[in-house]
Amino acid sequence: MRSWVNDRGGAAGALWDRNREWWWHRRLGIADWLYAVLPLPFSGLMQLSAAAGAEGLGLLGGVFAAFVGSLIAMNPLLALPLGMILYVIPVLWAGLTVLLRRSHPRWLLVTAFVLLLFFANFVPAAIALYSYAVYFDNRRLLVGWFALYGLAMILAYEANPFGQIFMIGMFLVVPMTFGLWVGTRRQLIDRLHERAERLEREQHMMAEQAITAERTRIAREMHDVVAHRVSLMVLHAGGLEVSTDDPRTVEAAGLIRTTGREALSELRGILGVLRDDTAAAPTAPQPVLADLDRLVGEWRAAGMRIIREDSGQGPPLPAGVQRTAYRIVQEGLTNAAKHAPGAAVALRLHRSAHRLEVEVANEPVPAPAAPMPRSGFGLTGLQERVVLAGGSLSAGACPDGGWRMRAILRTDNPPGTEEVPDSDPHAPGR
Numbered sequence: 322m323r324s325w326v327n328d329r330g331g332a333a334g335a336l337w338d339r340n341r342e343w344w345w346h347r348r349l350g351i352a353d354w355l356y357a358v359l360p361l362p363f364s365g366l367m368q369l370s371a372a373a374g375a376e377g378l379g380l381l382g383g384v385f386a387a388f389v390g391s392l393i394a395m396n397p398l399l400a401l402p403l404g405m406i407l408y409v410i411p412v413l414w415a416g417l418t419v420l421l422r423r424s425h426p427r428w429l430l431v432t433a434f435v436l437l438l439f440f441a442n443f444v445p446a447a448i449a450l451y452s453y454a455v456y457f458d459n460r461r462l463l464v465g466w467f468a469l470y471g472l473a474m475i476l477a478y479e480a481n482p483f484g485q486i487f488m489i490g491m492f493l494v495v496p497m498t499f500g501l502w503v504g505t506r507r508q509l510i511d512r513l514h515e516r517a518e519r520l521e522r523e524q525h526m527m528a529e530q531a532i533t534a535e536r537t538r539i540a541r542e543m544h545d546v547v548a549h550r551v552s553l554m555v556l557h558a559g560g561l562e563v564s565t566d567d568p569r570t571v572e573a574a575g576l577i578r579t580t581g582r583e584a585l586s587e588l589r590g591i592l593g594v595l596r597d598d599t600a601a602a603p604t605a606p607q608p609v610l611a612d613l614d615r616l617v618g619e620w621r622a623a624g625m626r627i628i629r630e631d632s633g634q635g636p637p638l639p640a641g642v643q644r645t646a647y648r649i650v651q652e653g654l655t656n657a658a659k660h661a662p663g664a665a666v667a668l669r670l671h672r673s674a675h676r677l678e679v680e681v682a683n684e685p686v687p688a689p690a691a692p693m694p695r696s697g698f699g700l701t702g703l704q705e706r707v708v709l710a711g712g713s714l715s716a717g718a719c720p721d722g723g724w725r726m727r728a729i730l731r732t733d734n735p736p737g738t739e740e741v742p743d744s745d746p747h748a749p750g751r
Contacts, residue, residue, distance in 0.1 A: 349423065356452070357419035360444050364412050367442040411436055415445040422452040430466050434473055441477040443488075446470045447496040454500025455507065467497060528701050535702035539709060551588065555581035609643035610670075613650060617668065620654050626665040627654070633672035635732060642730050645710045646670070646679050652703050653681025653726045661686045661724065676712075677730045685722035700726075 344351075415436060418429040430453065433445035450470065453463055471489050478488060555578050562574035608616070617627050638646075650668060657666045664684045671678040700716055707714040712730040719725050 353420050353422065356422070356448055357416040360419075360448060361412060361416050364415060364436075364442055364444040365409075367440065367444060411440070412442075415442075419445075419448060419452075422449070423456050426453050426457060434466075434469055437470060437477055438473040439477075443474065443492040446473075447492050450493060451496040451500035451503075454497050455504040457504075463497070467493060531702040532705045535705045536709070539706060551581050551585050555585070607644050608647045608651075609640060610638065610646055611643075612647060616647070616651060616654070620658065623658070625654070625658060627668055628665065629668045629670075631670050631672075635672040635674050635677075638672075638677060638732055641710060642677055642732055645706055645712070645730055646677060646728075648703060648706060649679045649714070649726070649728045650681060652700070656726070657681065657683040657724070663687045664723070672732075675731065675733045677732050678727070679730065680725065680727045682719065682725035683723050 415432050418432045422429050426449070429445065429449045433449040436442040437446045450463070450467060453466070457463070470493050474489055474493065475485055478485065480488065558574045558578040558581060562571050562578060565571055565574070617629060621627055654666065657664065661683045664686050666681065666683045669680040704714050707728055707730070710730060712728055714726070714728045716726040717724070
């Protein structure tokens with residue numbers, strides 16, 4: 322039995338998941354039909370009470386009921402058509418106007434006023450006040466209709482002042498107040514949804530801007546270094562082609578010059594994909610690993626405790642790898658200073674034959690501090706740079722409460738890089 326119930330529950334849940342979007346988009350129309358159909362029996366009872374001339378009707382309602390009764394007494398054949406016209410059709414018409422409560426509310430407001438004034442039927446008036454308070458913001462018009470309904474109820478019902486106040490409070494004030502609460506909550510939720518969507522769009526836009534800025538900076542660095550070296554190669558090949566008399570050397574130099582020019586043309590196409598032409602190219606030299614001592618010294622002078630560890634050996638690192646490693650260390654130290662002030666930071670660089678490992682890890686914050694604003698765009702741009710360099714980047718919290726960022730960079734001639742000898746402090750890109 323339990324398994325059967327679980328199966329039926331799972332089937333019902335799957336059916337709801339498949340049709341939830343359909344029901345959600347049509348929820349307001351379904352609510353309109355429910356508000357139009359469900360109150361019809363109560364509204365009909367109120368009309369029948371007015372038709373029977375029930376005690377408690379006010380002066381206007383009693384006069385109208387007496388007038389209709391006299392017409393029926395004069396001609397009994399008028400009972401059915403008058404009953405249909407005066408008591409059945411108005412109820413159906415009121416239900417029809419409820420379907421228009423969100424698009425044409427005045428039809429419901431006027432119909433409810435007539436039914437309340439002449440037939441003492443307060444059901445459409447309660448629905449009208451509630452609906453207008455939920456879906457519309459014109460509070461002055463709402464107060465005006467409430468005043469008219471209050472006056473109509475005083476004229477429609479014969480009761481002492483306390484009874485009148487009770488009826489107005491129960492059948493008019495309560496629906497209107499509940500409608501105001503629902504409408505205010507609906508507006509608040511809509512604004513929160515709109516704000517969340519706007520923030521999400523801004524978040525995506527800022528992430529795209531961070532990625533674009535990083536790609537643009539990579540393109541500039543490639544232009545400053547790679548294009549410069551290839552241009553020198555083409556220039557020297559052209560000089561060799563002119564200065565030598567050996568036919569084979571002339572042919573080889575011409576081939577090198579032609580290939581270099583084609584490489585420059587293809588490089589311009591690649592840079593056009595990466596870079597943002599609207600941004601101005603920087604004139605400052607790009608930092609490499611030799612500049613890490615200056616970067617670490619600046620942070621130590623600012624009070625940060627940095628423990629640096631270099632290990633391993635390998636061939637000279639390409640300039641692109643050096644610049645990427647510098648940016649990783651720069652971002653890691655900046656994040657540690659922002660989010661873990663006072664904590665010690667460990668900087669580790671390990672070189673091998675085919676890769677360079679860079680790790681920046683900080684200890685837990687020694688004392689509680691006010692959280693700094695977080696954006697994540699620095700890591701987004703850094704991730705884009707590392708991926709383009711053919712490496713991988715990981716960042717996350719440590720079990721002891723600290724934070725670690727670790728990157729693995731390929732050094733076996735990744736695309737768009739070239740070697741910078743350690744003995745050349747004035748190499749392009751410095």
